[in-house]
Amino acid sequence: MAITLPSTAILGAGSMGGAILSGLLRPDVVVDGGIRVTNRTESKAVALRHGGVTSLATEIDPRANASAVAGARLVLIGVKPHMVVDLLREIGPVLDADAVVVSLAAGVTTATMEAALPDSVSVLRSMPNTPSVVGLGVTGLSAGSRSSDDDLALARALFEVVGDVVVVDEGRIDALSTISGSGPAYVFYLIERLQEAAVGLGFTASQAATMVQGTFRGASGLLAASDLLPADEAPAELRRRVTSPGGTTERAVAVLAEGGLTELFDRATAAALERNREIAAQG
Structure with missing residues (x-):
């Protein structure tokens, strides 16, 4: 149409x-x-x-x-x-x-x-x-x-x-920019870091890129295809399906949580929002 x-x-x-x-x-x-x-x-x-x-x-x-x-x-x-x-x-x-x-x-x-x-x-x-x-x-x-x-x-x-x-509402547009506007950079940064971790485990840079970038594409595609799950619940549910109790993924996710990943994202988006307001004030 x-x-x-x-x-x-x-x-x-x-x-x-x-x-x-x-x-x-x-x-x-x-x-x-x-x-x-x-x-x-x-x-x-x-x-x-x-x-x-x-x-x-x-x-x-x-x-x-x-x-x-x-x-x-x-x-x-x-x-x-x-x-x-x-x-x-x-x-x-x-x-x-x-x-x-x-x-x-x-x-x-x-x-x-x-x-x-x-x-x-x-x-x-x-x-x-x-x-x-x-x-x-x-x-x-x-x-x-x-x-x-x-x-x-x-x-x-x-x-x-x-x-x-x-x-x-316009009052939320700057906050939105810290998520969807800056968000691609956050994703690319995570990809960079995970590729570096793969190289550290002995894989070549090419192998690391294939594994990490393919995994991000696949995970995003799987999320997009999860029509039967509510959009706000789908990421958590898909993560749970990968995370077997007592398994390797569970232990890795626990390390990320213990490292304060949630708080880190809160701080990062707050910093982006503050900078956005500084730029607006300069204009």
């Missing part, structure tokens, strides 16, 4: 904006009115001119951003946080009255964005993560004070082309 979205502009089609673009180019996604994207350089713009995408470079055309948003119902802001307000002021006069503007920028509040745009324009804030690049992302989405339920549904549909969406 095809997913239909209205005309869409992506301003700053870098890594995350580019990931969203890839999702929009899926065969089962139809974008009525077309897709327009911008980048600073012509070299980056050229690389995105495929699949009917209109790709503009601001170094060639200073009005590229304004041209991209003209007639666009959905406008995704993918520039760096310190550039967001100036960009919104630039495009504000040419946005359609019913445009829905969604920001990818960390630390820039919907109130700040609304102040830079005409009163008729709806604003939402998003926090996608890097697995969006392979269509397995998790995006946090928060509505602004002027956005309707329909606007929220439209933004949600946009991010669902690259994964799952969690709608939260």
Whole structure:
């Protein structure tokens, strides 16, 4: 079944904006009115001119951003946080009255964005993560004070082309970023450490990578396939099924628990949240 979205502009089609673009180019996604994207350089713009995408470079055309948003119902802001307000002021006069503007920028509040745009324009804030690049992302989405339920549904549909969406109050978006936003790094860090442990047991680096990365992929796949278990209970239940009483896994898990792994994750996510707030305050 095809997913239909209205005309869409992506301003700053870098890594995350580019990931969203890839999702929009899926065969089962139809974008009525077309897709327009911008980048600073012509070299980056050229690389995105495929699949009917209109790709503009601001170094060639200073009005590229304004041209991209003209007639666009959905406008995704993918520039760096310190550039967001100036960009919104630039495009504000040419946005359609019913445009829905969604920001990818960390630390820039919907109130700040609304102040830079005409009163008729709806604003939402998003926090996608890097697995969006392979269509397995998790995006946090928060509505602004002027956005309707329909606007929220439209933004949600946009991010669902690259994964799952969690709608939260804006006051929770920074906390969400410490879990799903930073979360891939935590997983990669665990993979690094477990591979090092495997090498320490005498396996080659290649063997360690095969074992550890295959195990993470398999465990994630098993979790995803556990439809009969409640989502909040599935990880614990699957762990119990691997952990035979009195066995080797039970002893290893006990060491992890005794080492304070739960408290360590609490401290790590709290540190990430504190840093997120520091960055927001600097902006």
